[in-house]
Amino acid sequence: MANLAQAPVEENLQSYQLREAISRGLLYLILTIGAVIAIVPFFWMLLTSVKTYGEHGAKIFWPAGLSTSPYLDRPATQVLTVPMQPAEGWQNVPRSFSPPLEGAIPVASVSRYVAQQLVEVDFPVPFDVNILATDTTDDGQVNYDAYMLTVGSKIIDQFVTRLDEDELGGPNYAGADRGRWGPHFQVVDSDPDNFIVEESWNVGYMLLHNYIFAWQEANFARYMRNSTITTLLTVAGVVVTSTLAAYAFARMKFPGKDLIFSLYLATYMIPGAVTLIPNYLIIIKLEEFFQATFGMTNAWYDNWTALTIPFAINAFSVFLLRQFFAQIPDELYDAALIDGCGHLRFLTQIVVPLSKAPLMSIVIFNGIWAWNSLQWPIIVTSTETWRPITVGLSSFITEAAAETQLTMAGSVITTIPILILYFFTQKQFTEGIATTGLKG
Amino acid sequence: MAATKQSRDFDSQRLLFFGESKRHIREALQAYLFLLPGTFILSVFSLFPIGYALYISFHKWRIRKGDFIGLGNYLKALGTPQDVLFALGGLGLLTSSWMLWRKIKSEDPAKIVLLKALFVFLLIVGGLGLLLGFPQMLSNGDEDLFMALLITSYYSLGTVPFQIVLSFLLATVLFQNIRGKTIWRILYFLPYVTVTVASAAVWQSIYEPRRGLLNLLLVTLGMPAENVPKWLFEATPIGVYLGNLIGLSLPDWAGGPSLALISVIIYNIWTYVGYNTVIYLAGLGNIPHSLYEAATIDGANRWEILRNITIPLVSPTTYFLVMMGVLGTFRAFNHIYVMTSVVGPIGAPRGTTMTTSMLIWKNFWSGNRFGYASALAFVLTGVLLSLTWVQKRISEGRVFYG
Numbered sequence: 001m002a003n004l005a006q007a008p009v010e011e012n013l014q015s016y017q018l019r020e021a022i023s024r025g026l027l028y029l030i031l032t033i034g035a036v037i038a039i040v041p042f043f044w045m046l047l048t049s050v051k052t053y054g055e056h057g058a059k060i061f062w063p064a065g066l067s068t069s070p071y072l073d074r075p076a077t078q079v080l081t082v083p084m085q086p087a088e089g090w091q092n093v094p095r096s097f098s099p100p101l102e103g104a105i106p107v108a109s110v111s112r113y114v115a116q117q118l119v120e121v122d123f124p125v126p127f128d129v130n131i132l133a134t135d136t137t138d139d140g141q142v143n144y145d146a147y148m149l150t151v152g153s154k155i156i157d158q159f160v161t162r163l164d165e166d167e168l169g170g171p172n173y174a175g176a177d178r179g180r181w182g183p184h185f186q187v188v189d190s191d192p193d194n195f196i197v198e199e200s201w202n203v204g205y206m207l208l209h210n211y212i213f214a215w216q217e218a219n220f221a222r223y224m225r226n227s228t229i230t231t232l233l234t235v236a237g238v239v240v241t242s243t244l245a246a247y248a249f250a251r252m253k254f255p256g257k258d259l260i261f262s263l264y265l266a267t268y269m270i271p272g273a274v275t276l277i278p279n280y281l282i283i284i285k286l287e288e289f290f291q292a293t294f295g296m297t298n299a300w301y302d303n304w305t306a307l308t309i310p311f312a313i314n315a316f317s318v319f320l321l322r323q324f325f326a327q328i329p330d331e332l333y334d335a336a337l338i339d340g341c342g343h344l345r346f347l348t349q350i351v352v353p354l355s356k357a358p359l360m361s362i363v364i365f366n367g368i369w370a371w372n373s374l375q376w377p378i379i380v381t382s383t384e385t386w387r388p389i390t391v392g393l394s395s396f397i398t399e400a401a402a403e404t405q406l407t408m409a410g411s412v413i414t415t416i417p418i419l420i421l422y423f424f425t426q427k428q429f430t431e432g433i434a435t436t437g438l439k440g
Numbered sequence: 441m442a443a444t445k446q447s448r449d450f451d452s453q454r455l456l457f458f459g460e461s462k463r464h465i466r467e468a469l470q471a472y473l474f475l476l477p478g479t480f481i482l483s484v485f486s487l488f489p490i491g492y493a494l495y496i497s498f499h500k501w502r503i504r505k506g507d508f509i510g511l512g513n514y515l516k517a518l519g520t521p522q523d524v525l526f527a528l529g530g531l532g533l534l535t536s537s538w539m540l541w542r543k544i545k546s547e548d549p550a551k552i553v554l555l556k557a558l559f560v561f562l563l564i565v566g567g568l569g570l571l572l573g574f575p576q577m578l579s580n581g582d583e584d585l586f587m588a589l590l591i592t593s594y595y596s597l598g599t600v601p602f603q604i605v606l607s608f609l610l611a612t613v614l615f616q617n618i619r620g621k622t623i624w625r626i627l628y629f630l631p632y633v634t635v636t637v638a639s640a641a642v643w644q645s646i647y648e649p650r651r652g653l654l655n656l657l658l659v660t661l662g663m664p665a666e667n668v669p670k671w672l673f674e675a676t677p678i679g680v681y682l683g684n685l686i687g688l689s690l691p692d693w694a695g696g697p698s699l700a701l702i703s704v705i706i707y708n709i710w711t712y713v714g715y716n717t718v719i720y721l722a723g724l725g726n727i728p729h730s731l732y733e734a735a736t737i738d739g740a741n742r743w744e745i746l747r748n749i750t751i752p753l754v755s756p757t758t759y760f761l762v763m764m765g766v767l768g769t770f771r772a773f774n775h776i777y778v779m780t781s782v783v784g785p786i787g788a789p790r791g792t793t794m795t796t797s798m799l800i801w802k803n804f805w806s807g808n809r810f811g812y813a814s815a816l817a818f819v820l821t822g823v824l825l826s827l828t829w830v831q832k833r834i835s836e837g838r839v840f841y842g
Contacts, residue, residue, distance in 0.1 A: 027613050034610050035627045038714060042630065044653050045642045059651055241478035248475045254468035260475060267486035271771050271824055273800050273817040277496060277810050278489035310485035313478040343470055372636045374774045379805070390637045394778050397641050401782045404645045411638035422633045426626055429633075433715065434722030 045415075049408035050207045056405050065207040080105055082131060084195040098135035098142045103195055104128035131197065210409035214396070217406070220413050222384055223392035228417075230307045230388060231370040237312025238366045239359065245313070246321030247347050251333065268315035272375075279310060280379050298385075306380040307388070311370065317362045320435075324358040325351060361432030364425070371418065389414050493814045501811035513815035519580030526573025533566025539833075585816060587791070588799040589823065592770055594697035595795055598705040599712075600765035604758060606709065607716030612750065614717065615724045625721075628714035636711075640778035643707045647671035647779075672779060674699035675789040698792035700783070704776055708769070716761050723757030724750070755839045763831055770824055773797045796820050 048056060051063040082103040085091075090099035105128060129151055133144040189196040214220065248254070249261055283306045290299035300306045328351060336346045352359070374390040381387045393414050400406045422429060497513050500506035511521075518524050540559050544552060578586055614624055631639060646653045649670040658668050669681060676684075677695020697705070727750065735745050751758075776798055780788050786802045787794030794802070800820065804813035 027616055027618065030609065030613050031618070031624055034606075034713075035624060037710065038627050038631055040653075041639065041642045041646060041710070042634075044646055045638075048645060056651055059656060061656075241481065244474040245478040248471040252467055252471040252474070253464065254471040257471075260479065263479075263487055264482065266490070267482055269825065269828075270486075270490055271767075271817070271821055273771070273797055274493045274814070274821055275486060275489040276800075277804055277814050277817070278492035279485055281492070281496075281810075282485070282489065309481060313481045315482075318478065343467070343474075368633070372774065374637060374777065375801070390635065390774075393635075393637045393641065394781065397637075397644075397778065398781050404648065404651070407641050408645060411635075411641045414635050414638045418633055418635055419630070422629075423626075426622075426629070430625055430629065430718050433718050 045408050045411055048405055049210055049412050051210075051405045053403055053405060080197045082195045082197050084131070084133065087132065096142060098144065100135075101131075101133040101144065101195070103131045103133075105131065105197060131195075133195070210405050211413065214400075214406045214409040214413065217400070218392055218396040218410060219384055220389070220392065220410065223387060223389040224413075224417070226304075226386050227371055227388040227390070230304055230386070231367055233304065233308040234311045234370040235363055235366045237308060238314065238317050239362060241313040242317035242321055242362065243347070243352065243359070246318045246325055247343070247351065249318065250322045250325035251328075251351075252343065264315045264318055268319070276375065276379070279376075283380055301380060302382050302386060304386050307377060307386060310376075311366075311373075314366070317366065320358055320362060321355065324355050328354060357428070357431060357435065360425075360428045361435055364429055364432050493817065496811055497814035497818055499811045501814075502808050503810065506811070509811075513812045514819070516812065517582045517585050517815055517819055519577040523573050523576040523580055526569045527577045528573075530566045530569025530571070530573055533562045533569060535566075535830075537562035537566055584791075584794070584799055585796075585819065588794050588796045591697065591701060591792065592795040592797075594701060595705060595708075595772070596766050596769040598697060598702065599708045599769050600762055602705075602709050603712050603716055603765055604761055607713045607720055607761070608754075608758075610713065610717045611720030611724055612746070614721060625714075625718065628717050630714065631711045632715040636774045637778050639711065640707065640775040643703075643710075644672060644779045644782060647703050649673055669699050671703045672700050672783050673789055675792045678702050698789070700780070700789050700793050704779060704793060707775060707779065708772070711775075712765070712768075716765075719761060720754065720757055723754040727753045755835075759831075759835045759839045763828065766827060766831070767824060770795075770820065770827070771797055773801065777801070796823075 047061075047063065047066075050065050051060070052065075055063050082105055084101040084103040086093060086095075087100040087102045093099040129149055132148045132150070134146045134148075135142065135144050136146050137143065245264075249257065283300050287299060287301040290296045332350060333346055336350060341349075371388075372390060373388070374394060377388050377391045381391065384392070393410050396410050397407045400410075496505075498508060498510055500509050500512070515521065515524070519527075537559050540555060540562065544555050544559065610628065614621060618624070649655060649668070652671070654671065655668045659665055667685065674681070675698050677690075677692060677698055679695035680690050680692060681695075681699055683690040683695075731749050731753075732745060735749055740748070772795065776793055776795060777786075780786070780793050783789055786806060787798055796816070797820070800813050800816045803809045803816060807813075
């Protein structure tokens with residue numbers, strides 16, 4: 001009897017457990033899909049930022065710098081001896097007059113990795129990497145100092161050993177360009193009869209060189225400093241001004257309170273597009289005024305003042321704090337009053353310590369806004385002196401548009417400080433954001 | 441006796457009054473002192489500029505101030521005064537007829553007939569005004585502005601609903617008894633924390649037609665390489681593009697937003713879903729647990745609980761997020777600017793990502809038309825304020841505040 005009664009219960013339990021397991025699996029599936037979508041762009045950013053120009057161009061998914069053996073079947077450095085002949089039209093010129101020399105590295109002797117990249121950017125196979133060596137000095141000595149590496153009609157690398165690299169400039173199509181690319185060719189011995197080219201690899205440099213290059217090219221150090229200073233100043237300003245204002249609105253009685261509050265409200269309703277143009281004109285006027293009166297140049301325009309002071313208060317922060325301050329029980333103030341406490345002491349010693357959470361939200365929000373601001377800094381900065389990282393990065397993106405690996409490295413550089421900050425404060429961060437949503 | 445008591449009362453009251461008023465004055469002075477720094481900055485850089493912008497918008501102003509042209513800039517944007525009067529007046533009458541319709545129920549029968557007649561009258565006149573004025577406005581006003589408003593609406597409609605639905609889904613899932621809640625939350629939140637310019641740059645490289653991740657993925661999944669969309673570079677409307685794929689040719693006007701704008705929309709959804717999820721989680725946390733228990737005891741299944749308890753009770757959060765989402769899309773600048781900067785001039789490709797804020801920027805910064813740009817900014821403000829008002833109206837009675 002007992003067994004008969006128990007069987008269906010057990011069956012039910014089993015089917016319940018099964019259903020439960022399936023639905024839990026479904027929940028985790030949804031979460032995982034969401035997380036993958038959230039993460040993939042970051043993964044792509046990091047991956048691309050350690051690729052070479054050639055790798056990105058050839059749609060190679062996994063950069064060689066990250067693979068365990070980027071050399072494949074070749075050693076990290078290999079020396080190739082290239083037979084060189086005088087270039088066409090120069091055959092009759094004696095060697096002592098240093099005629100341009102031509103030579104070819106057959107694709108078979110180039111490492112497979114380089115060959116693969118060259119092939120995938122549409123070079124015909126089989127091909128040779130041609131070297132053209134010229135002597136640019138006119139000193140009567142035979143010393144070749146300018147080299148051009150081509151495949152077909154495409155220049156894959158050119159460099160000079162004597163001149164500054166910039167002087168030669170020019171396109172580096174397939175990206176075998178020295179210094180910027182990990183695997184590169186270098187002429188070790190320029191003796192025309194024993195011309196030796198070294199193809200070398202430097203994995204550490206390969207991984208970092210986009211970062212180093214972007215950092216130097218776009219003056220990221222300066223931008224980073226500017227953004228940090230202006231963000232800190234703005235946030236500090238907002239915290240002080242909005243705490244004071246919110247306290248006055250929440251806990252003090254004074255004539256004209258509603259009027260002043262409605263003024264704050266008005267600024268909250270008006271979109272930034274309206275105030276952008278007049279503010280630009282105001283900054284220009286202030287600049288002119290300071291120049292005429294105090295003889296100061298760039299007191300406002302292209303200076304930290306224009307980037308911080310206009311944002312040292314905002315209605316949002318005042319509203320958020322006011323709401324919180326108003327909830328602090330009156331008894332606390334009465335008790336403090338009996339102890340001979342004034343408003344200022346009550347604010348600094350009791351209200352502020354009690355309001356860590358909303359103050360944190362204000363720091364976080366204003367920090368994000370200040371760090372992210374782009375439109376205003378474009379308008380009021382003209383040089384790198386105070387230009388923030390957003391403007392620097394966005395102009396770097398347009399300048400280096402063709403070299404995605406560099407723009408990605410720049411993006412990583414820009415993002416990392418914020419992400420580090422986020423990981424350390426993520427609890428307060430999410431809580432702070434959640435509280436702002438609650439007020440509805 | 442009575443007189444002395446009275447005078448004593450009066451004295452004490454007077455004393456109290458003077459003491460109090462002294463305290464009041466001190467407190468008021470102190471309050472003004474507290475308000476001084478913030479209000480000063482706010483006045484100079486937020487309040488005064490509103491008036492200044494209005495002043496600028498009444499002038500022909502190209503870097504330097506030009507002639508006073510009154511409403512000239514606004515008329516250039518919106519068409520002739522009659523058009524504006526007809527269209528906006530029509531819209532106003534329609535709105536008031538709608539408001540009237542909602543109030544009719546509570547009146548007594550005699551009035552209902554009258555009110556219904558008034559409703560019909562308002563509806564017809566308003567509709568006529570709108571029908572007459574609006575096409576005129578479109579043809580006489582600034583074509584770019586109306587196009588920008590349409591594009592911005594596409595942008596808003598394409599972004600906000602998806603953002604809301606996805607984040608609600610994630611939040612309800614995360615609200616279950618899930619392991620590693622913090623880690624999931626950190627992951628979802630990453631897009632919002634990332635610097636906009638940087639993440640926009642990343643997405644722009646993901647959208648890159650030849651080497652971007654998205655098209656690599658599409659090709660790997662078997663899409664023929666010649667059919668692969670050019671994303672940010674594609675001015676073709678999404679409808680036309682999809683139609684072409686299945687061998688249907690749609691006219692351009694029926695195609696909806698361009699693929700470039702869709703790309704921006706996807707980016708926008710990606711950025712804000714995590715943020716919305718966190719806010720939804722807070723909203724869900726506020727629903728009393730006892731309600732769920734009661735519903736479970738009553739035998740409600742998960743769907744019924746979701747439908748009848750969760751969704752109505754998080755409606756304030758939903759309302760807040762919809763509002764923020766709409767306002768955000770109408771103000772959006774940074775990511776559109778960065779993502780399309782590589783494609784071409786502002787609004788590229790072929791002006792299909794020219795939202796209202798981009799149009800204002802174009803007139804202000806590239807075109808140096810300060811006066812006109814200010815007028816456009818006020819038009820945008822008008823649109824935003826009316827949207828806020830309409831949303832508030834619609835939500836009334838539908839949003840349940842605990």
